[in-house]
Every structure is written in structure tokens, then in C-alpha cells.
Amino acid sequence: MAPVLSACVDGVEARPVEVEAALAQGLPSFTIVGLTDRAVQEARERVKAAVGSSGFAFPQRRLVVNLAPAQMPKEGSSFDTAIAVAVLRASGVDGLDGGRPGFIGELGLDGSIRRVRGALALSLSLARAGATSLFVPAANADEAACARVPVHPVTRLEQVVKHLRGEELVLCHEPSPRRGGEPRPPLDLLDIQQQETGKRALEIAAAGGHHLLLTGPPGAGKSMLARAMAGLLPDLSDEESQEVTMIHSVGGLWAGGGLIARPPARSPHHSISSAGLLGGGTVFRPGEVTLAHRGLLILDELPEFQRHCLEALREPLEDGWLRLSRAAGTRHLPATFTMVATSNPCPCGAATTDRAGRRRDCNCPPEVVARYQRRISGPLRDRMDLVVEVLPVRLRGITATVAGAESSEVVRERVAAARHRQEARQGPGRLNHSLHARELERHCPLSPKTAALLGRVADTYSLSGRGFHAALRVARSIADLAGSDAIEEQHLLEACTYRAA
């Protein structure tokens, strides 16, 4: 008898699992083997009750269910339906083995089929494993339909049986249009008074996917700027949307129907642990860097984060991937995010110049200021492509709306146009931030004059090799925003001001 096909969440993906059931002579018993966790063991009681409530006799013999491959640890309740089907088949219910369908779903004691975590990842892995159709909980149908395999939405176990025996068909699911993933509208740029430099930096960072550090005194509006950035990012492409939905669904954060359309914005509190940031746990859960994939990671009050958490960000900031090695094995996790961080210049926050160029009265001793700034290590600071000082707002006129201020939507359209130029030049999903040294040569040609200028800036501010390339990438984004194919002098100069701040 052919095994029943199901799947199991593993990291941010899923793997196919084959379920087989065998009846043997002996006292009535029900055993599930195959490196299972508690939730799978408890499936015994759910399956037993659900089979009974669906009008079938549970076999009164020795019953063994095997989940293959045996060496892969299995967790969760997504196998319940597959186990029930395997048990019914073994107990002699006819007509259940046509085709090669995949089953996912958690059973209720009354035979109902409940939603599962990671439905998209499960469906994709089943499609790859060669499932010809999928039976998924109706609550997950929108998500599962993205796997491009016919999806039968089911709410009860007997529906599955009746469909397989051809008694009563369950129609395939028509995917509903994509829905946005933004629970509340982000802050609009119009809500933020003044701060033109900050807004410009947000626009550049959004256009090229550059990491941004905003420094300034308390109350200047750094956090507001960081939050407003989410509204500047264009909608996700189809592939990106699938990646993001898969991750959030596995993380148990996406229960809506369909795909996530807006880029995620994650803003973890600074008390976060490194497992929370990077992912981990005996049953693996993705961390904030992975949940921020294709979106924003907002780290408010950067110096307050634990040192080792910040240092762990170095590789994902640079590569867009995270290699997590643990006792159980090594995982490759997607972490292509844009980081927006805020920090005060010193513990009291006042060690900065105001608009008139005067030093505000900071009462921190110089060594305290130095120690505070050292909390953001050199390597991390070097990875911030744009460093912008956010100055205190002028209180006169703070209540009036400034004429000519732009809304997030206007800026988002410019950002989308700039990203369009980048993708046309560099390939889909490739933003300027991801350009390697060799690609920079090809896509960022400099005239002899601008090249000489960049050389002088690099010498004056003793830029690192990384800093040099970052300045070039930022200049590329500024040129893209201006709709220019070549990087002109003013683009490069503007890029250098963000670097040298």
C-alpha cells in the first residue's frame, strides 16, 4: 500500500513526510513512530476520536503508524489528517488510494479540520514532492493555493473521505486576491515636521536598501522617522511576497488569507535575546532578522541592545543571509533586510550641535560620551551606509503644516521608480546595497573627475574598503532617484556627506 503524503515544518521551510500504517495481531494499541514530539504523540487521541466521530470504526487491533524519513525530527499537528487517512486505509476503507494527494491539517475530536502553522511552506514542499492535489484546512486555503497545485479546502475529515471515494466532491479553491500585511497604517511623512535631511536619507535608504543610522538628541524625531520608513517601501513582488508569507506563516505570525503584500517592518525591543534576534530553540523558530526579510529591521536605541546581539548582525547586514550553526545542525536562513537604527550621541543625549551651530549643554564627561559611542562597535558602524544626524526641531512653526511637504505616497513612487531602474540593470530583486565589488565597477562607472573626487574623500575621512564601496552604492541610489544613468559629481558628494557624518 502506498504511503500517504504529508509535510512537516523545518526551520522556515518544510519537508515532505510519508505516513504509513500497519495493523498487526495483538492487543489493541496505537503507536506512532518516527522521531516525533509531544504534539505528534497526542495526535493518537485526536485521530482516534476524529475517526470515530466521522462514522468509522477505529481498528481494534495493534496499529503502528510510521512517519518517514525516520531520522528527521517531526513536530506539530499538521500530520493529523494524513495519519487518519492512513489508518482508515489500513483498516480496510476502500477507495482511498487514488492519485497522489498531499494532506495537511490538524484534527479536532469531532472530526473537524483545523488550521495549521506554515501552510504555504507545507504546500510548496508537497508540490515539490510531486503531490497532484492538496487537502488543506479551509482556513489555510488562500495561502496554500500559492503552491500552484489544485487545493481542496476541507473542514471535516468525512469530506476528505467522501471526495477520495468519489461520493461527494470538494471543489478546488479559487485563490482570492492578495491582501496587505500591514495591521495598522504606518506613520506618514506628512506627520513629521521639518527634518528634511532625515526624510531625504530615508528615501535614499528605501531606494537602494541601504542601512541607516539616525543619531540625535531625545525628542528630535528619530524614532518617528524610523517608523515612517515602512511607508516608503514599495509593495513586494510576487516572489518576495511568497518568501515573506512563508516565513511569517511558519513563525505563526500570519493567519490572514493569501499572501502578504507589504514589506514587513520588525521593531524588536532592545531587551531582545540573541535567539530572539537570530532564531533558534529546540523546535526552531525564525528570529527577527529572518522575519524582517525583504523588509525593515528597526532597532530603536541601538546602544541599549546587548553587545553580542549587535555583533551577530554583522553577517546578515552584509550578506543578506544568516548561517546558524547549532548542535542539531546548520541552517541557512534568509535575512535580506534594511536596518534602520536610532541612537543618542551620549547618555544625556545632548552632545550635539543645534541648528545655529552651538553646542547644546551636554553634562556627560567626555569619557562617558566616548564609552557610550563605543557600544556601537566600529565594524557595525562601518556597515551603516547612511549615518544622519537628526537635529532638534525648531519649535517655532512646529504646529503649522509646511507647504510643499511630501506625503509618503509621493516618495514611495519615486522609490519604486528608482528600484525599477536598479532591477532593470541588475536583475530582479537586486538592489544597489547587494552589489559586489565587481558589479560596482560595471554598474557604477565614474568619470575621471568624480573618481578623483571619491579618492580625495576616501583619503580625508580614511574610509575603509567597505566604506568606499558603500559610498559608491549610495551614490548609485541617489543617481537612480534622480533618474540619471551616470553617477554625477553632486550624487557622489551627497553620498559622502552621509558617510562622513
Added chain:
Amino acid sequence: MAAERFLCGLGMRLVARDVRLKAGQVDLLMLDGECLVVVEVKARAGRMFGLPQEGVHWRKLRKLEQLAAMLRQQHPHLGRTERIDVVAVDLDRDGRAVRCDHIPNVTA
């Protein structure tokens, strides 16, 4: 009694009924060829609480294994091997056996 008749009908020979040892009690002791069989008879009236054989839980099986080993030691001439069988008996309302079900070698 119904269980005893049922097993004899299957070709097994009765050795003893209701064997009481310090460690516990064996319903039927039989010989199936060269094999000493410790038989646990479980009877139930009605299916309200499941099949009769579902009442034979692991603690009882552990006890039966222990008893079988003791009996083999005390009577080495009885058979070459041993095993544990369960006979499930369905009773009607008046306590008469309606149906017997033999489940051989339950601890294998």
C-alpha cells in the same frame, strides 16, 4: 469455562485452572504443543467501556510475564517455551458467554 472449551477446541491441552501463586494468579495454564501458555481471560458484558481485551493493560501484562517465568522455573518439564495469550469473552446480560476471541502471543 467457555474460554477453556474454546482453547481446547483449538487443540490446546489444559494443565491447570486458576493457578494462585504469591506473586499473583493465572486464569488458565495450557500447553500448545511444546509451548507453555499462560492465558488471561477477560470478559465484559457490553461494549460501553470498549472491547474486553482493552482491559488488559501493561501492568497486568508485566505481571503475567513474571508469573510465566516463575512457572517455567518451578516446572521445567512443562514445555520448551512459554507465551502469553489473551482470551476476550463477550457476555450477555445473564452472564453467558456469547463470543470468544483468541489473541495469541500478546507480548511479542
